[in-house]
Amino acid sequence: MRKTIRSAFVRSVPVMAGYVVLGIGFGILLKKAGYGLFWSFLMGLTIYAGSMQYVGVSLLTSGASLITVALTTLMVNARHLFYGLTMIGKYEGAGKKKPYMIFALTDETYSLLCDGQAPEGVDRHWYGFFVSLFDQCYWVLGCVLGSLVGEVLSFDTAGIDFSMTALFVTVFVEQWLTAKDHRPALLGLVCSVACLLIFGPGSFLIPTMISVTVVSLLLRRTLGGGGYDR
């Protein structure tokens, strides 16, 4: 077991820096929005989805309706369906560890475990379980640290909320560089800007999500040809 924990820890190290730093950023934002340590810890523990928690801060501060909160979460995290689909076989037989492993399947954990391999002589389910657990520990640690940092920060932090914009632009660019087909990204851009102009900043999210989904379904034939419809 010690060997399993050790190799899981080694595997999780690359995620550590990213999770702690992004968690700190989240904790600071949430603190500045008026929600302290309890909330930061609670969200890191129960939601445990990086980009959604960042979006969550602005949903909370804008007092978005619970319907908007639910639909936004649905869209922002829809990709998790896809992770689940590819992990069904790999998590088979994980027993009591399985529910936690499914709950903790974030982008980063997925990227570490999607090959379904474990080092020689190591139980792959315990290995996957500990990689998942270590990753969440880093994230919760970051959230808590960020909240504490936000509490003692005395200098003017105006503009630190741009870290959320920067995070999404970074993911957008990363997706752009790796995707073969840029039409889904462009479709998202066109629908959001159009809905923003029509419905205004306060209520454009839901129309955007609906129009993106409808247009994607209508264009299924065309877009499906680009290798999506596997």
Add this chain to the structure above:
Amino acid sequence: MIDSYALAAVAVMAAVTAALRFLPFLVFNGKRSVPKVVRYLGAVLPYSTMAMLVVYCLKDVSFGGLSGWVPAAVSVAAVVLLHVWKRNTLLSIIGGTVCYMVLIRVMM
């Protein structure tokens, strides 16, 4: 005092996220095959959603005066360039945020 709205919102976010993570395991447990339309949406939507989130973050940028939009525009460009150049997520985020924090002070 417990902020019951925030508690409800966090619960909704947690529940929907968990549902998305559990759903594939509950529905398609080896027996049923995944409908093509679900796979298709799962593959396409992440790209559109990220574009939506970028627009969401920039929704309050005003085009009234230079100081309203130049810091955001320059910092977004900085993030894009940094990321294309180094492909290092943390560097891109920290670089862009510092750039923005400096610009809004300089341009005030």
